[in-house]
Amino acid sequence: MRILITGISGFVARHFVELLSGLPDHFIIAGIYNRNMPEFTENEFPNVCCRFHKMDLLNSGQLQELIASFRPAYILHLGSRSSVVYSWKHPAETIRQNTGIFTAIIESLRTLNLNCRLLSVGSAEEYGIVEESALPIVESLSPNPASPYGVSRVMQQNLAELYTKNYGLDIVHTRSFNHIGAYQSSDFVLSSFARQIIRQQQMGRQEIELSVGNIEVTRDFTDVRDVVKAYYLLLQKGKSGEVYNICSNKPVILKDLLRIFEAITGTRIHCVLDPNSFHPSENKQVFGSYAKIRKETGWTPLIPIESTLADLLNYWSAKLLVANCEQ
C-alpha cells in the first residue's frame, strides 16, 4: 500500500510509521519534509519501505510531480503550521502557508484525477470559543475559530468538504484535539513541562521551577499512539466528506497533571507564570466526544494519561542525557 505523508519530520508522522511497521501489510511510504530532518531514518523501521523527499509544499508543481509519479493510495496530510502560539505572532504567514499547502494538495489530486484518499488533519481549534453547555463538543457544532491557526483550519475543512462534494475528491477531515507523546516539540505545553522537569532533575534538583502559562484551563489530551491508530482507521473506514473528532472525552485541568509529573519523578513543582504563554483568547474548558469515530471505525483511545506522561518523561530523559553527553 502506497502512502504519501506530508510533514514526515513531525512527531505524529514518526508514530504513524511505527504503527505501520507493526502491521502485517506491506507499506511503501513517501515522506515530505522541509526545514527539519525527520526524527527517524529511512531504514529505521525495516518492515516499512520509506523514502524522504525534501520539498516546500507551497511549490505546487513539485508536489504534483511527486504525487503523479508515486501514485499513492492514501495521503496523510500532517505538514502544516500547527502552533496556536506561533499563529498569534505570525497570523498572515500561518494563514498563507496552511491554506497554500492544502490547496496545492487538493488541486494536485483534482488535476491528476487519482483514486486516492486524503486524510486532512484538522484541529479542535476550529471550534474556537465554545459555551460550556456545548460540551463535550460534537462535530455538528458550528466552527467559531478564535485564533489565526483556527481560522486556517476552518478554511481547510471548508475546502475539504467543497472538493469532495463538487470535484469528487475522496477526503476525510479530522478535528484532532491536543495529542502528546515522545518526539513532540517542546513548543507544546506538556512536552515543555516534561523537558523542564527532566532537565532540572538531571542537574540534581528535586525542587522544580516550572515556567507555565494558564494552567487553570481544562483540556482533552490523547496519546499520539492512539491518535495515529485513529488516522489509520479513518484512511480505511472513514466516510468521504465527513469530519471526525479525535479526542479522549476526558477533561483534565493542566494543573492536575503537574501532580502526576511530581508523583512519577519524585519532585516538587513550583510554577512561575510566563506572560508570553497566554493567548489573546482562550477557552477555559475544552473536551470532545469521540462517539462518531467509535461508531464508524471502532476506535477508542486506550492509553491512560499516566502512561503517556511517564513515557514522555522517559523520552526527555534519554534525549537530554544524550545531549549532555554530546556536549
Add this chain to the structure above:
Amino acid sequence: MRILITGISGFVARHFVELLSGLPDHFIIAGIYNRNMPEFTENEFPNVCCRFHKMDLLNSGQLQELIASFRPAYILHLGSRSSVVYSWKHPAETIRQNTGIFTAIIESLRTLNLNCRLLSVGSAEEYGIVEESALPIVESLSPNPASPYGVSRVMQQNLAELYTKNYGLDIVHTRSFNHIGAYQSSDFVLSSFARQIIRQQQMGRQEIELSVGNIEVTRDFTDVRDVVKAYYLLLQKGKSGEVYNICSNKPVILKDLLRIFEAITGTRIHCVLDPNSFHPSENKQVFGSYAKIRKETGWTPLIPIESTLADLLNYWSAKLLVANCEQ
C-alpha cells in the same frame, strides 16, 4: 474625510464615489486598481478629490506604504475576485488571492496601528447551501460555503472577527447579496442578459435569442446605488466586529425578470441553455433579511427592480452604441 478604496475599477466603486460626490462633506479618495483602469477619470466627479494608484494588492509592502502615507479614516475593501463562476474554474487562485489581499490589508492596519475603520465587503455566498426553512437568511445562520468563492469569503469574515476581537482593529463585515446596475461586467447574470438583448436589438431584431444558465432559481437583487448607500452608512454607524446582510428581502425568480426585460424593450425573449453557466452546486432559493442593518443604520433599499433593469438597459444601449460607432 480620507477614504481608501480597493478595487476602484469595479462598478461598485464608481457608484460609491458618485454617491460621495452628491454629499455635502469633502472627500479625498485614494483608489487602488490593478489590471483594469477605473470606469471613470480622477476628475469625473468635481466635488470629490480622487487619485488612482496602480497596485497589486498582494504586494503587502506597497499597500502598507500607501496606507501609512495616505492615513485613511476609512477603507472600503472591494478589490477581490468576485465571480462564483470564475472560482469554480480557478479555485486555488480565488482562495489565494482573496485571502492574500485581505490579510495584506488587515496586517497593514495591525502594524500601523491607525485609527481607521475597514468595511470588509463579503457575500451571501458565505451562507452556501441554505434550507428553505432558514429563509429569509439572517446573519446568525452558520456559514456553509458551497463554492470556492464562498470559502474565501468565510475566511475573510473569520479573520475580520478575529482581528477585531484580538488585535483591536475596527472592522465591519457585510454579506452582500446580488447587486446590479450600470457598469457591471457582463460576467454577471443580469448584466449579461441586458447586454445580449440590447446588442441584438441594435442589430434590428425583436426576437431575442438569450443564452442563459439555470433561470428557475430565486435570487435577491439590490440596486447597486442602494448598496453603496448601505456601505456609506456602515462605515459611519456599523458596529465593529459585526456582520450585516445587504439585500432586498424580495425573492425574484430569474425567469420572471425576463418578462420585465421584454416589457421595457418591446422584444420577445427565447432562451437557449448554456451548459457552461451551471454551477456544480447551487441553491434553488436565496433571499435575505435586512432587519439588522435597518435597525442599526436606518438603511432600506429604495429603488424598485423595474427601474434598475430599465437603467441597466439604458447603460448597455449607450455603451454598445458607442462601441458600434468606434468600429
